Amino acid sequence: MRRALYSTAAVILTGSLFVAAPADAGNKHQSKAKPIDTSKLTRGVTVNGQLKTLRQLQVIANRNDGNRASGLPGYDASAAYVASQLKKAGYKVKKQTFTFAFSRDLAPAELQQVTPTARDIETAAFDYSGSGDVTGAVTPIKLVIPPTGGPGSTTSGCTPGDFPAPGSAPSVALIQRGACDFGVKAANAQAAGYDAVIIFNEGQEGRQELLTGTLGTPVGIPVVGVSYEDGVALSQQPGATVRVFASTEVDLNRRTTNVIADLPRKTKNQDQVVVVGAHLDSVAEGPGINDNGTGTAAVLEIAKQYTKTRTAKKAQRPVRFAFWGAEEKGLLGAYHYVDSLTDTQRGKIYANLNFDMIGSPNFARFVYDGDGSSDGNAGPAGSAEIEKVFTRYFAKRKLASAPTSFDGRSDYGPFIEAGIPAGGLFSGAEGVKTPAEAKLFGGTAGVAYDVCYHQTCDDITNVSTRAIDQLGDAAAHSVGVLALSKKGLYGDQRRAKVSGKKLAAMKRAGDRSPGHALTR
Structure with a gap:
């Protein structure tokens, strides 16, 4: 997570105790839909699987002057490792190279x-x-x-x-x-x-x-x-x-890469691409195992299990897995990706899911505040529905969650600036946990969520397995919901048909037929 301070919105306990498809509960057709079963995917994404990646990232940092920063050898080794794992899982992998001002x-x-x-x-x-x-x-x-x-x-x-x-x-x-x-x-x-x-x-x-x-x-x-x-x-x-x-x-002209992975298969809604991302780089001061090894490990494990559990074969829309470079220098990898897209390509991105720091030792379960209910700073249209995917998941498991502002601090920033709906999870950085948050999430009030934020001590010992278990599963669930939902975020993939008898009754009552523009 890049160097910029943030303020966390007021903590609230999510109140809904059920999982539903992500469209608005007020949609009478959507409310009757069966919950989307993501259990195979969430069971496949294990703590052990994520820890394997985190240990490998630590080894890479140890061999490269203690860091994995973009523009330095540790990042290049991290990108090579992630790319090799994705290729083994069956993905077509692209390394998108760009230059940036290194410091x-x-x-x-x-x-x-x-x-x-x-x-x-x-x-x-x-x-x-x-x-x-x-x-x-x-x-x-x-x-x-x-x-x-x-x-x-x-x-x-x-x-x-x-x-x-x-x-x-x-x-x-x-x-x-x-x-x-x-x-x-x-x-x-x-x-x-x-x-x-x-x-x-x-x-x-x-x-x-x-x-x-x-x-x-x-x-x-x-x-x-x-x-x-x-x-x-x-x-x-x-x-x-x-x-x-x-x-x-x-x-001013240091080179680095994004790693982007797609499956070479078609889906029903090929023009609705879900981009699931995490930044791969650390700061130069340390190995970055929580920031953002944890997000990287979760997204990589979800990508592996997405094919292994055969979730991909049932997908209604394509999922693209992305690992961003130079986030710590100002979200540069994500900006480069979004800016490199044509208007047509940008219009095909259905949603962005972002996972940055999801294993903080003194963690909270923060969900990006898509509807702006906590501070009025809502994301683009569709972000509220993404937020509900996470809050309903946590509520079903009787786990408290709290909104955190869309403050542009992580790689979702370039997506929401382009009007693309976004959402994701965050377990806290250098901010201090409040007594109210300690009551909801456990941990210690008056202590930073991550006391090793942007320091040498952000190593393999600086991770909560409980955090990556809970937030990793929630991340997997969100990918499953967006990929598998037949009606999509807004319930607009299938429309209710109006029978001839009902249409005749509507006309007798003076109503217009569906889609007819009113004249007054």
């Missing part, structure tokens, strides 16, 4: 306050930060402390006019997270003549901790993040000076 830390970033009191401050360099070792005076940039609006309301650094002239001595801009992209803030600071940038978290609930993220494109000066508390402390010391250090590698 990684060559040494840990450092931040020290020099005056008036010397101290070390916890920090991390942003992706695409420039290298440098700068000691200079701190200049606060249009800060709002405490923030007076909701998340994303603070405009610090968003316009060139926010930056006073820095003078001839080295200067460090202190900027607050908020309404515009980190890259915009950093670029404005560089254009104004600042030598380094510190961006601190905004301050609202969920925006307090150490800030990490991506600038999107390279900048030529060091850019580091700090927590809200440390940012406030720096802002309240007039005349403070700091040392900012970052050592990074940036390559």
Whole structure:
């Protein structure tokens, strides 16, 4: 999962205690349909099967400088492994190559306050930060402390006019997270003549901790993040000076791949392609076994069992399995895929299912909020029906689930931007589990869902088998429902026929025949 903080919507317990076909329960024809039997597929997708893949990904990381990041050998080895497994399962596999702006830390970033009191401050360099070792005076940039609006309301650094002239001595801009992209803030600071940038978290609930993220494109000066508390402390010391250090590698034309697999067989509804995806890359800081080895392992195991259990032979529409590269650099693999499609090809994508981090040690069962019921941020039409597939599955098993916002943080983002319905699962990243969530899901309140998020310790020991059991089965169920449903998400594959007798009665009553446009 890419470096960007998220807010989880309010937790609710799903109330429906049955499994039904995914169309709206208000459709009288659909409500009579029998539940879709996905049991063979869900039974086939086992914890042991997923762990085999996770162990292999760990071995690959161990042999490749401890990571599987796109643009580095560990990713290439991961892609080769996944491709070989898919070919053995009978898929036609394509490696889709693209170039991207690569960035990684060559040494840990450092931040020290020099005056008036010397101290070390916890920090991390942003992706695409420039290298440098700068000691200079701190200049606060249009800060709002405490923030007076909701998340994303603070405009610090968003316009060139926010930056006073820095003078001839080295200067460090202190900027607050908020309404515009980190890259915009950093670029404005560089254009104004600042030598380094510190961006601190905004301050609202969920925006307090150490800030990490991506600038999107390279900048030529060091850019580091700090927590809200440390940012406030720096802002309240007039005349403070700091040392900012970052050592990074940036390559604007690094190559990487997506791995895309299709079965060489036709289905009844060939123009309704279900794309099931997970990002394959890790960050450069660690092996990425939870982020996103767990999503990769689930999707790969579903693909294997989809053929092994003969589910594919009953499919009503094709399923395409995709493993995205360079997600950690801004969803670049998924964007490349969607952008490479023609309008006709894009129109044939029926739905996107996305699985990113589904094995967090202190996990929750988060479902992407397709209908926007928790925060008003709904996905494209059809996303609500996909959400119901998951919530009904969990409710049938008397397992709580909760909505998480469509905030564009993972690879579904390019699909929903193109108007394609999407959905999926997430077990939590660096956010902290609340007491209400601990009551619903178990685990420990006040602790991150994944304390090893984007770190070296995100290894084979950093996975909950209970999480990958429950969320892996839910993922398999969703693939089965979308593939096998004869009526589809919206119940529109078969239409009820109107008898001649009923049609005559409708006409006698003054009604129009089906499909006749009303004139007034």
